[in-house]
Every structure is written in structure tokens, then in C-alpha cells.
Amino acid sequence: MEQLESKYVTPLMDAVTGLLDYLWTFGLLLFSPLQFVAIFVALAAALVLHRLVRRVIRTLANNTEGKLVRRALATAGAISLPIGWVIGLWVSLGLLTFFHEPTAMVRLFANLINAWVIIRILTTLLPTSSYANWVSWTIWGFAALNAVGLLDPTILWLDGIKFSSGQVNISLWTAIQGLISSSILLWAAYHSSGLIAHRLEKATSLSPTAQVLLSKVLGIVLMVVAVLVGMQIVGIDLTAFAVFSGALGLGVGLGMQRTVANLVAGFTMLADRSIKPGDVIEIQTGDGPTYGVVKALAARYVSVRTRSGTETLIPNEILISNPVTNWTFSDKRVRRSLVIGVGYNSDVEKAMDLTVHGALACRRVLRDPRPVCLVRGFGESSVDLELRFWIADPEEGVANISSDILLQIWKLYRANDIEIPFPQREITIRNAPVPEAE
Numbered sequence: 001m002e003q004l005e006s007k008y009v010t011p012l013m014d015a016v017t018g019l020l021d022y023l024w025t026f027g028l029l030l031f032s033p034l035q036f037v038a039i040f041v042a043l044a045a046a047l048v049l050h051r052l053v054r055r056v057i058r059t060l061a062n063n064t065e066g067k068l069v070r071r072a073l074a075t076a077g078a079i080s081l082p083i084g085w086v087i088g089l090w091v092s093l094g095l096l097t098f099f100h101e102p103t104a105m106v107r108l109f110a111n112l113i114n115a116w117v118i119i120r121i122l123t124t125l126l127p128t129s130s131y132a133n134w135v136s137w138t139i140w141g142f143a144a145l146n147a148v149g150l151l152d153p154t155i156l157w158l159d160g161i162k163f164s165s166g167q168v169n170i171s172l173w174t175a176i177q178g179l180i181s182s183s184i185l186l187w188a189a190y191h192s193s194g195l196i197a198h199r200l201e202k203a204t205s206l207s208p209t210a211q212v213l214l215s216k217v218l219g220i221v222l223m224v225v226a227v228l229v230g231m232q233i234v235g236i237d238l239t240a241f242a243v244f245s246g247a248l249g250l251g252v253g254l255g256m257q258r259t260v261a262n263l264v265a266g267f268t269m270l271a272d273r274s275i276k277p278g279d280v281i282e283i284q285t286g287d288g289p290t291y292g293v294v295k296a297l298a299a300r301y302v303s304v305r306t307r308s309g310t311e312t313l314i315p316n317e318i319l320i321s322n323p324v325t326n327w328t329f330s331d332k333r334v335r336r337s338l339v340i341g342v343g344y345n346s347d348v349e350k351a352m353d354l355t356v357h358g359a360l361a362c363r364r365v366l367r368d369p370r371p372v373c374l375v376r377g378f379g380e381s382s383v384d385l386e387l388r389f390w391i392a393d394p395e396e397g398v399a400n401i402s403s404d405i406l407l408q409i410w411k412l413y414r415a416n417d418i419e420i421p422f423p424q425r426e427i428t429i430r431n432a433p434v435p436e437a438e
Contacts, residue, residue, distance in 0.1 A: 035105040038096065042088025046081055053080040079120050086113045115143030138180070182230030189226040193219035216267075216299065258317065262300045265316035275302065275319060280327040280394045283314065290314070293395045307397050327394045333366065334394045338402060340409065341382030343419030348375065348383055351418045358409035359389045364401050366390040382421045 057077040089110040096103045119136045145151040158173035197215035269275050275294060281304065282291045292306035301313040327334055342351045352373040359371040371389035378384070387409075391401055413420060 034096065034101055035103070038092035038106055039089065039109055042092055043085055045088050046084030049084040050081040053077065053084075075120070079117050082113050082117050082120075086110055086117065089113065111143045111146050115139045178230055182227055185226035185230050186223060189219075189222035193222050258315075259300065262316045265320040266297060266299055266302075268320060269297065269302075269316060274329070275324070275326065278395070279329065280332075282325040282327065283319065283322060285312070285314065285318070307399075332394065333390050333392050334398070335388060335390050336398060336402065337389075338387045338405060339376065340385045340387060340406075341379060341421060342385060342413075343381075343421040344383060346383075346418045348385075350416065351383075351413070352385060354412040354416060354418065355385060355387050355409055358412050359387055359405050361408045362401060362404045364391050364393060364396065365405070366392055381423050 054077050057073050057080075061073050089106055093103050093106045093110060096106060119139050142151065145154050155173055158176065159171045161172040162170065193215065196218050275281060275297070277294055277297060279294045280292070281294060282289055284290075290304060290306065290312050292304040292312065294302060295305045295311065296303040301315050302319060304312045304314055306312060340355060342348060352375070355373040356371050359365050360367070365371060366389070369390050371387060374386045374388070376384045376386045387405070389405070391398070410420075412418075
């Protein structure tokens with residue numbers, strides 16, 4: 001019991017007592033009238049500077065059209081007051097130190113306002129509020145520890161907590177450094193890949209497939225490089241992860257076969273240019289045929305927007321292993337056909353001419369090749385005609401253009417007495433019994 005007390009309890013009590021003594025001494029150093037004067041003088045100077053900066057920013061914003069520049073100017077106007085205040089606090093801190101006066105309160109205010117400025121700048125760049133909250137609490141924690149002078153002791157305490165596994169020896173502080181640096185590098189890689197993809201979209205010399213392929217490859221490379229650089233920054237030997245990478249590869253091969261298959265299938269489609277953004281495709285899925293426009297090629301799926309306005313996410317593996325009708329693979333022009341029947345008493349040649357004119361009355365029908373009308377056969381109650389026409393925008397739909405053409409043909413037929421027959425049956429009764437006379 002005495003060994004336990006001397007080994008654990010006594011050092012813990014000494015640490016707590018030392019911390020309380022430090023906080024008491026730090027608290028006494030906070031309450032200095034000269035520090036209060038320095039803080040308020042710095043705030044007054046910052047208010048004057050803030051008004052001048054706001055006028056300049058308002059003038060620049062009125063003469064600027066770029067959205068990004070306007071956002072940067074708005075952020076600069078919002079943080080001009082704390083920046084001016086923190087500059088005044090650091091000047092006051094230097095003067096108080098020169099005259100050997102207490103500086104604890106001024107240092108506390110300067111660190112906290114520094115943290116607020118950094119948080120305000122970073123949160124405008126982060127994509128979601130969850131990331132912004134995580135970054136905010138991290139910066140506030142470091143600022144508070146630095147303000148009370150406990151940052152260095154905390155770092156030493158975290159560095160003393162080590163985890164060892166074979167050749168890998170990592171402290172808790174090293175892990176935190178790696179997490180922070182990797183997060184920053186991954187954020188930079190993510191936004192860099194987005195910027196590169198945006199620039200590639202404007203490259204008219206590249207096909208849409210090449211643009212998507214290059215953007216995805218560069219995005220993956222940047223993410224991998226960010227993780228490796230983050231490990232190197234904190235001094236982690238990457239050769240120590242050789243065994244771990246082998247186990248990870250085995251796990252991927254066994255448990256993530258479908259995910260990897262979809263990823264490989266996506267790169268295959270991009271490489272052979274079989275499907276690209278903007279193509280109109282038709283494929284059989286579990287709910288029947290899916291017809292729509294390819295909106296995006298993701299790492300795992302293809303987003304197809306149907307005519308009903310919904311987006312169907314089709315796994316890449318299905319597109320590779322099943323027949324797909326690509327209406328715009330090599331040419332966006334598509335030929336459609338409609339079967340129409342006219343009565344045997346109608347002028348067939350005139351009906352054929354009116355059918356062609358009905359198709360030409362629709363703006364989506366191409367004039368070259370010109371629509372044609374053929375006699376396909378003699379039915380039980382009608383002469384069967386077939387109208388063939390071409391369109392160059394299948395992504396706008398094919399059922400609607402058929403409906404428009406049929407409506408125009410119906411109007412022309414009615415105006416020119418062309419009969420559209422319906423099935424009729426004639427019943428002849430032979431040897432009918434003669435009714436007996438009463």
C-alpha cells in the first residue's frame with residue numbers, strides 16, 4: 001500500500017498542487033490596471049481603423065464583379081476589427097514587457113482574439129459546419145492552453161504517452177500532429193482536385209471522357225500523396241507499414257470485392273469511352289428498362305437522369321457486365337419510326353405526303369435526312385404506312401416527339417378527309433331458318 005501511494009498517489013497530488021499554485025499566481029498577474037488601460041486603448045484604435053477599412057472595402061466591392069473576390073472582401077471587412085485589436089494588443093504587450101510590467105491579461109486577450117480570427121478565416125473555407133466546429137474547438141483549445149502557459153507542459157505530457165507495436169513507436173502527440181497535418185493536406189488535396197476538374201471542364205481540346213478520367217486520377221493521386229506526406233511530416237517510417245499494407249490488401253480482396261469491381265469498372269468505362277457524361281443510354285435494371293441522360297461518372301456508380309426527373313444510380317459493374325444501348329455513342333442522330341393505318345378508300349399517295357408534312361411541322365425533326373413514308377403492307381382493315389424520321393436530341397425524349405408528330409398527322413388527315421379506320425367485322429348468316437308464320 002505504501003509503495004502504491006508513493007508511486008502513484010503522491011506524484012498525482014504534487015502535480016495537482018503545482019497546477020493550483022500556477023493558476024493562483026497567474027490569476028494574480030491578470031488583475032493589473034495598466035493592462036486594462038492597454039486593452040481598451042487597443043480596442044479604441046481598432047474601432048477607428050475598422051471604420052476606415054469598411055469604407056475602403058465598400059468602395060472596392062462596388063467596383064468588383066467576381067464572386068470569389070466579393071466573398072474575400074466581405075470576410076476581410078468582418079475580421080478587420082479583431083485584426084486591428086490584436087495588432088494593438090501585441091504592440092501593448094511589447095511595451096509592457098519592455099517596462100517590466102505584468103502582461104498575463106494582455107497575452108490572454110491576444111491569444112484568444114488570434115484564435116477567433118483564424119477560426120473565422122478557416123470556417124469560410126470549410127465545406128460543412130461539422131468540420132468548422134471541429135476546427136474551431138481545436139484552435140480554441142490550443143489558444144486557451146497557450147494563453148495560460150500550459151501549452152508546452154501539455155505537449156510534453158502527450159509526447160510521453162507512447163504506443164509501441166513491433167518497429168512502430170508513436171506517441172500521442174505524434175498521432176495528433178499526424179491527424180492535424182493529414183487533415184489539412186487532405187483538405188488542400190480535395191479543393192485542388194476540384195479546381196483541376198473545373199479547369200479541365202473548360203479544356204475544349206479534351207473529350208468529356210478524358211476530362212473525367214484525368215480529374216479522377218489526379219484526385220486519387222493527390223489524396224494518396226497528402227496521406228503519405230502527412231506521415232512523413234510527423235516522422236513515421238512508412239516501411240514499418242509493409243505488413244499492415246499486405247493485410248489491408250487481403251482484406252480488400254475478400255471483403256470489398258464489389259466495391260473494387262465497381263471502381264475498376266468505372267476506370268474501364270472512362271478508358272474505352274463507352275459511356276461519357278451527356279450520353280443517352282438505355283439499360284435493363286431490376287425495375288425494367290432505364291432510359292435517361294448520363295449526368296455524372298462517379299468512382300462507384302453512374303448517375304442517370306430519367307425523363308421523370310429522378311436520378312438512378314447504376315453501379316459501374318452492371319454497366320460493364322450487361323448490354324447497354326448508347327443512343328449517342330458515335331452520333332447523336334437517332335432514327336425513329338411510327339406505324340399509321342389509313343382506310344382503303346383514302347388516297348394513299350396523298351396520305352403519304354401529308355404524313356411527311358406532319359413530321360416536318362415538328363421543329364425537332366431533322367430536315368436532312370428528310371422524313372420518308374413507306375407502304376408496309378395491306379392489313380385487315382387498313383393500308384399500313386410507316387413514317388421514318390430522324391432527331392438529333394434524344395436526351396429531350398423520344399415519346400414526346402412521337403406524340404407531337406401523331407397529333408400533326410391527325411390534324412392533317414381530318415382536314416383532308418383521310419380516313420383512319422378501325423377494325424370491323426361483317427357477319428354473314430347462311431341458311432338462316434325461316435320463321436314460321438303464325
